[in-house]
Amino acid sequence: MSMLSPSTGATLNAVAPARRxxxxxxxxxxxxxxxxxxxxxxxxxxxxxxxxxxxxQTAYLSLVDWNMNPSQPTQxxxxxxxxxxxxxxxxxxxxxxxxxxxxxxxxxxVLLPIPVAVFLWSLGxxxxxxxxxLFLPTLISFVVVGVAFLWILNPIFGYAKQxxxxxxxxxPNLLADPDAAIWVIIGISTWKVLGFNMLIYLAGLASINxxxxxxxxxxxxxxxxxxxxxxxxxxxxxxxxxMISTIIxxxxxxxxxxxxxxxxxxxxxxxNLFYMIYQYSFVTFDVGGGAAGxxxxxxxxxxxxxxxxxxxxxxxxxxx
Amino acid sequence: xxxxxxxxxxxxxGENQVVRDFNLTIExxxxxxxxxxxxxxxxxxxxxxxxxxxxxxxxxALNGIDITDxxxxxxxxxxxxxxxxxxxxxxxADNIGFALSLQKRPAQAIRAEVLAAAKRLEIDxxxxxxxxxxSGGQRQRVAVxxxxxxxxxxxxxxxxxxxxxxxxxHSARVEIRKLQQQLGTTALYVTHDQIEAMTMADxxxxxxxxxxRQVGTPMELYMHPNSVFVASFLGAPPTNCIAGEVVHAxxxxxFCSDSLNLALHPETPRxxxxxxIRPESxxxxxxxxxxxxxxxxxxxxxxxxxETLVDLSIAGQSGAPLQAPPTELxxxxxxxxxxxxxxxxxxxxxxxxxxxxxSDGNVLADAIRVPDQAAEERMGDGGGLQRAVAAFV
Numbered sequence: 001m002s003m004l005s006p007s008t009g010a011t012l013n014a015v016a017p018a019r020r021x022x023x024x025x026x027x028x029x030x031x032x033x034x035x036x037x038x039x040x041x042x043x044x045x046x047x048x049x050x051x052x053x054x055x056x057q058t059a060y061l062s063l064v065d066w067n068m069n070p071s072q073p074t075q076x077x078x079x080x081x082x083x084x085x086x087x088x089x090x091x092x093x094x095x096x097x098x099x100x101x102x103x104x105x106x107x108x109x110v111l112l113p114i115p116v117a118v119f120l121w122s123l124g125x126x127x128x129x130x131x132x133x134l135f136l137p138t139l140i141s142f143v144v145v146g147v148a149f150l151w152i153l154n155p156i157f158g159y160a161k162q163x164x165x166x167x168x169x170x171x172p173n174l175l176a177d178p179d180a181a182i183w184v185i186i187g188i189s190t191w192k193v194l195g196f197n198m199l200i201y202l203a204g205l206a207s208i209n210x211x212x213x214x215x216x217x218x219x220x221x222x223x224x225x226x227x228x229x230x231x232x233x234x235x236x237x238x239x240x241x242x243m244i245s246t247i248i249x250x251x252x253x254x255x256x257x258x259x260x261x262x263x264x265x266x267x268x269x270x271x272n273l274f275y276m277i278y279q280y281s282f283v284t285f286d287v288g289g290g291a292a293g294x295x296x297x298x299x300x301x302x303x304x305x306x307x308x309x310x311x312x313x314x315x316x317x318x319x320x
Numbered sequence: 321x322x323x324x325x326x327x328x329x330x331x332x333x334g335e336n337q338v339v340r341d342f343n344l345t346i347e348x349x350x351x352x353x354x355x356x357x358x359x360x361x362x363x364x365x366x367x368x369x370x371x372x373x374x375x376x377x378x379x380x381a382l383n384g385i386d387i388t389d390x391x392x393x394x395x396x397x398x399x400x401x402x403x404x405x406x407x408x409x410x411x412x413a414d415n416i417g418f419a420l421s422l423q424k425r426p427a428q429a430i431r432a433e434v435l436a437a438a439k440r441l442e443i444d445x446x447x448x449x450x451x452x453x454x455s456g457g458q459r460q461r462v463a464v465x466x467x468x469x470x471x472x473x474x475x476x477x478x479x480x481x482x483x484x485x486x487x488x489x490h491s492a493r494v495e496i497r498k499l500q501q502q503l504g505t506t507a508l509y510v511t512h513d514q515i516e517a518m519t520m521a522d523x524x525x526x527x528x529x530x531x532x533r534q535v536g537t538p539m540e541l542y543m544h545p546n547s548v549f550v551a552s553f554l555g556a557p558p559t560n561c562i563a564g565e566v567v568h569a570x571x572x573x574x575f576c577s578d579s580l581n582l583a584l585h586p587e588t589p590r591x592x593x594x595x596x597i598r599p600e601s602x603x604x605x606x607x608x609x610x611x612x613x614x615x616x617x618x619x620x621x622x623x624x625x626x627e628t629l630v631d632l633s634i635a636g637q638s639g640a641p642l643q644a645p646p647t648e649l650x651x652x653x654x655x656x657x658x659x660x661x662x663x664x665x666x667x668x669x670x671x672x673x674x675x676x677x678x679s680d681g682n683v684l685a686d687a688i689r690v691p692d693q694a695a696e697e698r699m700g701d702g703g704g705l706q707r708a709v710a711a712f713v
Contacts (some may be wrong), residue, residue: 209405215405218397219393219466229407234408
């Protein structure tokens with residue numbers, strides 16, 4: 001490559017920057033069609049190994065009858081597993097409970113942290129202490145939380161019993177009550193995730209220029225109008241993120257307290273689809289049933305994610 | 321239309337007092353500019369008027385009514401922010417009409433008023449766009465349109481031109497001033513740019529360290545600064561300040577510095593002092609006998625086309641031997657001058673253009689003895705200046 005000097009007319013050799021390609025790229029040549037794939041390879045290999053291969057394997061297992069015994073051959077049963085699981089009482093209860101877990105998570109885990117975050121945001125640096133207190137449960141392992149609440153809610157020697165006694169009430173055995181147990185788990189998981197979601201909303205609020213709020217005040221807006229007409233629309237991208245991640249993680253997160261505190265009971269009243277899959281696969285060793293349940297859960301999550309994107313994503317104001 | 325009065329306003333953030341004893345009355349329809357360096361309290365004063373900050377003490381009145389404790393939404397003031405603060409999720413039309421929509425005006429009336437404001441600022445073709453789709457100048461116009469559509473009692477401007485390039489800034493300040501004159505609305509404008517202050521204001525308020533240093537028309541402040549700070553802050557290049565001392569000796573009173581001596585009024589108090597000379601007051605040539613005569617070595621020449629800025633080392637008065645260290649001054653000469661670094665030239669300054677400031681930085685009025693015009697003409701050679709200028713051009 002060369003260029004002509006306008007002043008002297010002499011030809012100068014432009015010095016090309018030294019390439020630092022690896023030996024493989026050097027051997028293939030930089031223009032080879034393989035080079036982009038080489039850069040993508042680590043991610044593609046990881047995705048293939050830990051996402052797409054297990055998905056295909058699960059799809060295959062959902063079509064066979066197998067009890068996880070390596071010496072026993074798998075028997076192809078077609079869509080029987082789907083029909084069997086779909087028609088079972090356990091699936092119907094687990095699906096209903098999953099809907100309850102998700103339904104409750106929207107007001108409690110997605111919406112409730114918003115006013116908390118706005119309040120702490122309005123406090124400025126004075127809110128840091130409360131922020132730390134509310135975030136603390138996020139740092140505690142769910143196993144520890146589960147065990148701690150088992151002790152607290154123990155109807156014989158739990159702390160909660162003492163408080164109830166002080167007020168003149170008797171603490172019911174909440175975890176043994178089919179109507180109450182699911183709400184105990186929802187409450188505990190809300191307590192644990194509220195601080196985390198609040199922190200995400202605080203990050204979203206921090207990106208809002210405070211001069212917008214001052215300009216709205218000058219325009220004659222009160223606090224409620226500012227929230228409705230300014231903060232809420234500008235917080236929609238954060239809300240979208242929190243909603244999708246909370247719904248997906250809610251189903252996974254409650255697995256630990258369900259397993260530790262109720263084991264899906266009483267009368268399957270706390271089982272969700274995740275725990276049902278675990279019960280099929282690793283309690284009764286019905287691998288086909290577990291895989292069929294997994295595929296149905298996968299389809300459900302896909303539909304939910306698509307619905308969320310179609311319904312809410314268009315209304316999110318991403319750019320400020 | 322409104323009169324605004326700040327009465328003994330003080331503002332502290334913790335232990336840090338940012339505004340002290342701020343007293344100012346702005347008349348109806350007046351355009352007042354608060355100017356000063358960063359951190360002098362000008363924006364805080366504006367925000368207190370807007371109701372975005374509460375004064376620590378003192379009262380603010382609008383049309384004679386105390387509004388100190390009135391929330392900003394009820395003050396009927398419109399503000400243009402430094403960042404413009406246009407609502408990013410709303411279109412230009414919604415931004416302009418937002419305040420009207422809060423007043424529950426009919427949609428058709430809002431549309432008509434938004435369109436009228438947009439046409440006035442020539443942004444009616446941008447009404448459907450979002451702020452992110454606008455240039456800096458267009459955003460600034462939308463912010464002004466949002467302010468005028470409300471027909472407020474007063475406009476508050478918080479450095480609205482600081483994000484614009486120099487060319488756009490010039491046209492924008494002309495437009496803002498023209499608009500304010502057409503509407504006749506009282507305006508308080510904050511800037512750190514003394515050119516904006518000089519060109520836009522009916523009155524300028526110069527602030528330093530939370531205090532008002534001087535209030536007056538642009539020309540009053542320029543011609544008669546009451547302190548070294550005001551003299552050096554207004555004007556570009558700034559006033560040349562020569563540090564020295566007022567000395568009482570052998571029955572005479574003189575200002576003495578390393579590079580010059582100047583006879584002063586006999587009642588001038590002794591002590592450290594600063595002599596202020598505007599760059600345009602330094603005239604080439606020897607001038608009249610009564611003028612302050614200086615000899616300067618050219619250090620650097622900045623040819624700006626219409627004028628030439630010359631950095632000089634003044635090493636002594638004409639005829640006196642050169643002494644070290646030299647005093648550095650800037651002279652502003654009209655037109656183009658072929659000067660080279662190292663040229664040694666005579667300069668003179670009419671004594672009425674000299675300002676002497678005391679050790680506290682305040683002007684020492686009547687310290688400079690100005691000879692009467694007739695005596696000056698008798699003593700001096702009237703054609704000397706013209707000849708000297710001709711020699712340089």
